Amino acid sequence: MAVIKTISRDDVRTSILEASIALMNEGGLGSLSMREVARRAGVSHQAPYHYFTDREAILAELAGDGFDRLYDYMVSAIGLARNKVGDKNRAMGEAYIRFALNNPEVFRLMFRCEMVDLMRYPEAKLKADRCFQLVAITLGVTITDDKSNPDMAPVIACWSMAHGLATLMLEGKLGEAFGDTMDQREAAAGRIIGFYAERLAQ
Amino acid sequence: MAVIKTISRDDVRTSILEASIALMNEGGLGSLSMREVARRAGVSHQAPYHYFTDREAILAELAGDGFDRLYDYMVSAIGLARNKVGDKNRAMGEAYIRFALNNPEVFRLMFRCEMVDLMRYPEAKLKADRCFQLVAITLGVTITDDKSNPDMAPVIACWSMAHGLATLMLEGKLGEAFGDTMDQREAAAGRIIGFYAERLAQ
DNA sequence: TCATTATGTTGACAGTGTCAACGAAAAAAT
DNA sequence: ATTTTTTCGTTGACACTGTCAACATAATGA
Numbered sequence: 209m210a211v212i213k214t215i216s217r218d219d220v221r222t223s224i225l226e227a228s229i230a231l232m233n234e235g236g237l238g239s240l241s242m243r244e245v246a247r248r249a250g251v252s253h254q255a256p257y258h259y260f261t262d263r264e265a266i267l268a269e270l271a272g273d274g275f276d277r278l279y280d281y282m283v284s285a286i287g288l289a290r291n292k293v294g295d296k297n298r299a300m301g302e303a304y305i306r307f308a309l310n311n312p313e314v315f316r317l318m319f320r321c322e323m324v325d326l327m328r329y330p331e332a333k334l335k336a337d338r339c340f341q342l343v344a345i346t347l348g349v350t351i352t353d354d355k356s357n358p359d360m361a362p363v364i365a366c367w368s369m370a371h372g373l374a375t376l377m378l379e380g381k382l383g384e385a386f387g388d389t390m391d392q393r394e395a396a397a398g399r400i401i402g403f404y405a406e407r408l409a410q
Numbered sequence: 411m412a413v414i415k416t417i418s419r420d421d422v423r424t425s426i427l428e429a430s431i432a433l434m435n436e437g438g439l440g441s442l443s444m445r446e447v448a449r450r451a452g453v454s455h456q457a458p459y460h461y462f463t464d465r466e467a468i469l470a471e472l473a474g475d476g477f478d479r480l481y482d483y484m485v486s487a488i489g490l491a492r493n494k495v496g497d498k499n500r501a502m503g504e505a506y507i508r509f510a511l512n513n514p515e516v517f518r519l520m521f522r523c524e525m526v527d528l529m530r531y532p533e534a535k536l537k538a539d540r541c542f543q544l545v546a547i548t549l550g551v552t553i554t555d556d557k558s559n560p561d562m563a564p565v566i567a568c569w570s571m572a573h574g575l576a577t578l579m580l581e582g583k584l585g586e587a588f589g590d591t592m593d594q595r596e597a598a599a600g601r602i603i604g605f606y607a608e609r610l611a612q
Numbered sequence: 613t614c615a616t617t618a619t620g621t622t623g624a625c626a627g628t629g630t631c632a633a634c635g636a637a638a639a640a641a642t
Numbered sequence: 643a644t645t646t647t648t649t650c651g652t653t654g655a656c657a658c659t660g661t662c663a664a665c666a667t668a669a670t671g672a
Contacts, residue, residue: 236524242629252652321581322438356598361605364584368602369567372574379523382566396558400570403563407609444660454621
């Protein structure tokens with residue numbers, strides 16, 4: 209049966225991806241090496257190259273998954289919020305931060321072009337674009353091709369804000385101002401988001 | 411004379427740093443390897459270890475210089491702005507973006523804790539803190555030890571905003587929405603900063 | 613003058629990504 | 643059913659990396 213063959217092939221592929229995720233979460237992106245991935249997956253050091261052209265291709269897959277999960281984070285948070293733009297904006301920002309804090313390594317991967325050049329991975333690029341569009345839709349802005357459309361300003365501003373806050377927290381740049389535990393950090397982020405959410409959502 | 415010896419020592423040290431900067435700007439942080447730095451500086455592959463304990467120590471020095479230069483960017487921009495908080499905030503944000511776009515690799519270095527752990531390099535940490543304090547002073551907020559001080563919200567919000575915008579632009583995540591040339595990019599950033607500068611500065 | 617420290621060298625080691633060559637097994641074509 | 647081709651996996655090599663160890667020379671200090 210062709211099915212059986214397909215399943216077995218996917219088994220190796222997914223075991224490679226699972227090993228990659230495990231390594232990434234354990235020791236950071238720096239310890240995600242092709243050879244260690246292969247070792248973890250129980251195959252030879254060259255086997256992964258039958259499924260991924262190079263290291264970046266693995267990272268692109270992980271990044272794509274990350275964008276999907278970020279999308280889910282935001283969608284469900286927006287769904288729970290009251291039907292006001294400011295509230296939805298706030299829920300979206302909080303979801304963004306929560307995703308970043310819960311998935312620091314994948315978050316880094318998603319936003320470092322020298323690690324994954326999304327131009328070369330259209331599938332992952334689509335998943336990233338979907339996240340951007342969700343921000344625009346939530347803020348009630350219809351995306352146009354006009355690059356200097358001033359309607360885009362709140363969209364880019366809100367995204368930049370959430371992204372900057374997530375990044376600075378992740379990299380420990382707000383260490384003194386914020387707490388140590390996850391709860392403290394989320395609460396502190398919530399305060400900042402509360403400050404800007406209504407101010408920037410039109 | 412001790413002076414001569416000191417100068418000669420500094421010569422090697424600075425030539426190592428200069429080679430590092432050149433490599434970083436040419437091929438990105440990925441091509442800044444200890445051995446290539448040594449080759450460029452015209453010394454053996456082990457010589458840099460007499461001046462820097464490891465690769466991170468070199469990066470920490472570069473990051474520290476970066477924070478100093480970012481500080482200068484912001485100070486001179488603030489000095490040129492009109493004496494209103496909104497205007498100063500705007501000038502500061504524009505300077506932040508300009509620095510990031512003009513020095514992308516150093517900017518990345520400064521804000522990636524796995525590359526340079528500022529906790530381990532107090533000198534560089536002080537230079538980073540000075541930038542944060544400048545933001546607070548410019549927004550008219552006096553820094554306190556109270557971690558949940560709501561006065562800090564605008565400071566962190568403005569910094570996050572500028573940082574997020576810089577990061578997203580640098581990593582090409584706003585590629586479609588923004589232009590290709592440096593002028594276009596700065597102008598587009600200026601529009602976003604204009605949108606938030608007054609809204610967030612109290 | 614002699615001992616010590618600073619500065620430099622070469623050599624080695626384990627690790628990396630990935631190309632090349634090869635074998636077995638499955639699929640496709642005949 | 644047999645042959646050919648493609649897929650999937652292996653091992654071996656190459657050039658590269660960061661950094662430890664051992665050693666040489668030169669400057670400094672007692």
